[in-house]
Amino acid sequence: MPRLALKYRMILLFAGLASLTFAHPAAAETIDCANAMATVELNFCADKEYQAADKALNAEYALALKSVRSRTLERPYDAKSAEDALKTAQRAWIAYRDADCKGVVAQVWTNGTGATSAILMCMTDKTQQRTKELNAQFQEN
Template structure:
């Protein structure tokens, strides 16, 4: 699947592909390449928002006056471990399991990216709710 995404990105980055990418109306995407391009665009936006929420959560932790063994350093380490585990879960579920469900058919990439976008948005909401940004 990574190879498939790389091919799409390569095709879209080529001269005519780049011009075509600028003209893709994601509300009316119809070809597999267009649908995958839009799904990737949605995921990238969700991932950017997640990264900002994660950084805000870390800042929130570091701004707290906490005592051992629940001090800011331990709290931050726990959040980092949790985020790494969450990323592994998301990727295993959305990249590996979804690919199995789709038997690597033409909809696999958009289904995988849709799964990743949905889970990423859910994690962003969770971090914002737990660490003060609503």
């Protein structure tokens, strides 16, 4: 009997999560991020801000790649070498950001109610900073 009860609890849990997923778009329209107070609202707003920062970073990274691909210098400063170096650096930066925010910050919050927002804010801050770095380093003068 305990296995059966666990099975039904799991079904109810997944059904509840599914209903939240489908209700999310309508509920999102009513969240005022300037006045968010509840944990769910804070998490939603933090995620929304992170998604915007990530989108800006991806656009800036694409511009940086375009810039290095236009190089006409010889090896080891040619376009291919510069592109490889930038890709390697970006992958390493993503690993650092994720390890610091999802690892260290999560440990600081010990899975408290503010952990998700804190992690997302960390990721947003680091992502915005990286966007500025790429812009400063590769912008056209």
